[in-house]
Amino acid sequence: MIFLRxxxxxxxxxxxxxxxxxxxxxxxxxxRAQQAPATRPANxxxxxxxxxxxxxxxxxxxxxxxxxxxxxxxxxxxxxSEGEYENxxxxxxxxxxxxxxxxxxxxxxxxxxxxxxxxxxxxxxSADSAIAEGTVVVQRxxxxxxxxxxxxxxxxxxxxQWRMAQLSxxxxxxxxxxxLAWLIGEWQTKGDGxxxxxxxxxxxxxxxxxxxxxxxxxxxxxxSGDQIIGVDPATGMLRTWTFEADGGVAESEWSRDGNHWxxxxxxxxxxxxxxxxTNILRRIDQDTLTLQSVxxxxxxxxxxxxxxxxxxxxxxxxxxxx
Numbered sequence: 001m002i003f004l005r006x007x008x009x010x011x012x013x014x015x016x017x018x019x020x021x022x023x024x025x026x027x028x029x030x031x032r033a034q035q036a037p038a039t040r041p042a043n044x045x046x047x048x049x050x051x052x053x054x055x056x057x058x059x060x061x062x063x064x065x066x067x068x069x070x071x072x073x074x075x076x077x078x079x080x081s082e083g084e085y086e087n088x089x090x091x092x093x094x095x096x097x098x099x100x101x102x103x104x105x106x107x108x109x110x111x112x113x114x115x116x117x118x119x120x121x122x123x124x125x126s127a128d129s130a131i132a133e134g135t136v137v138v139q140r141x142x143x144x145x146x147x148x149x150x151x152x153x154x155x156x157x158x159x160x161q162w163r164m165a166q167l168s169x170x171x172x173x174x175x176x177x178x179x180l181a182w183l184i185g186e187w188q189t190k191g192d193g194x195x196x197x198x199x200x201x202x203x204x205x206x207x208x209x210x211x212x213x214x215x216x217x218x219x220x221x222x223x224s225g226d227q228i229i230g231v232d233p234a235t236g237m238l239r240t241w242t243f244e245a246d247g248g249v250a251e252s253e254w255s256r257d258g259n260h261w262x263x264x265x266x267x268x269x270x271x272x273x274x275x276x277x278t279n280i281l282r283r284i285d286q287d288t289l290t291l292q293s294v295x296x297x298x299x300x301x302x303x304x305x306x307x308x309x310x311x312x313x314x315x316x317x318x319x320x321x322x
Contacts, residue, residue: 006026052162053122056130056155057164060117067115070107076100079164080156086168088149114139117151128157136169147179175238175256177231180210182286186314195309198289218306223248246270252279273299282310286312 059078068072076099079085085099086092093102107113120134132153139147149169156165188198196217202211209230216223225244232239238254240263250267263279277296283289292308 028088043086048127049066049124052124052130052157054125056122056132056162057119060119060132060154063118064115068113070113072104073106075103077163079167083164084166085167088169112311130155175231177208177210179256180229180238182283183210185309187289188314189309189311195306197309197311199311229308242267244270250275282308284310287315 037250039077063075063078066078067130079096081096082094083096083099084092084094085102091288093099096168109210116137117292118135118137119132122130124130132151132155134151135148136151137148151167151169152164153164153168156161158165183201184203186198186200189196195216197214197216199212199214204211206219209228211229212224212225212229214227223246225242225248227243228241230239231237232253235253240250240254242248242250242252244250247270248267249264250263252263255262260283261281263281265275265277265279269275275296275298277293280292281289281291288311289309290308290310293306296303296305
């Protein structure tokens with residue numbers, strides 16, 4: 001940089017070096033003798049930023065409190081009047097009024113919801129603006145798996161108060177086996193006219209895997225067998241290993257689409273034929289899901305998709321009556 005280049009005197013020695021030698025031997029001791037006792041200079045800018053950081057931390061604590069109090073009006077007040085929110089699926093909400101309505105609808109259909117923020121960084125862009133980043137974890141029920149996402153918030157000093165002008169979320173880390181904790185229990189179809197499915201999911205002792213036993217009856221097809229669901233350490237992805245009672249085997253990799261899951265399945269039937277299909281698991285609510293198989297091929301030949309089949313959780317009272 002041009003500001004750091006040395007300017008040389010006629011004698012060839014750097015001018016800055018000569019000045020340093022002069023001050024170190026003569027003027028500097030005299031100046032020190034005349035100085036008052038040293039005091040640490042004030043840093044008003046640093047003190048102000050520290051106060052603003054504490055105020056922003058308090059702002060996010062207030063945000064969490066409003067969320068867990070299910071107070072849509074108080075929650076929306078944490079945005080500027082024209083503030084924006086965008087979730088990890090690209091859904092956008094604009095303006096405080098629309099934000100309040102959106103959160104009110106969420107709270108009305110979600111009986112229990114908690115949220116926690118894990119701050120990662122806070123960067124001031126100016127005296128009145130900063131970007132806060134971290135991780136948000138939302139739990140929508142004691143039996144549900146938590147949902148995690150990364151967040152980035154643009155916070156502004158608005159009429160003397162810190163508020164968000166924009167909050168955006170992006171997908172968190174790779175899926176975890178805990179994301180499927182809601183499956184634990186017994187599930188079956190109930191005479192919907194489609195395939196008859198009965199499945200039981202249970203944790204392995206260390207909760208690293210979920211074990212499943214299943215039976216499927218569909219037209220002239222009858223299957224039963226076992227599954228193991230867990231994270232494949234080689235890829236970090238959720239994977240299912242399926243072992244059918246007649247000797248067929250299959251593997252499937254899970255990918256998440258909100259609260260829904262897409263399973264890419266490749267299997268070998270007992271006669272050696274290769275079956276490839278996509279299974280779609282849609283979670284309707286805590287006790288209802290649908291299953292559908294599409295994009296199916298058998299030894300490379302297309303075969304018909306299967307219609308969605310509704311599967312419901314077997315409640316303890318129902319189980320006792322059987």
